Amino acid sequence: MKYLLTAFLLFGFMVTKAQNAIDGNWKGSRETPNGTMEFNYTFKVQGDTLTGVIKSQYGEVPLENGKVDGKKFSYSLSFNGNTIPFTGELVSDDQIITKNERGETKLTRVKE
DSSP: OHHHHHHHHHHHHHHHHOOOTTOEEEEEEEEETTEEEEEEEEEEEETTEEEEEEEETTEEEEOEEEEEETTEEEEEEEETTEEEEEEEEEEETTEEEEEETTEEEEEEEOOO
């Protein structure tokens, strides 16, 4: 019985320390009228809240109103007085698709 209780407690501890698969650094690019833009995303999930930043050649923008529901998530970005909503989905451990009104972007996990 002691071993069963110990195993149960150890398993519970590992589950609470498990990282969400969306967490981490991601990279993507997108074609624009001004050429290809590279983006670096950093996502952090705590419960059902998504935070992070997106970096490009023009600077860094924090994610706003981030929410996570399983493999799907949403957030918005604000710049130049505009707020743009995004949705996303974890397709695999190494790929995310984000979408907004202008199309979609494939992101790949940055191996550390």
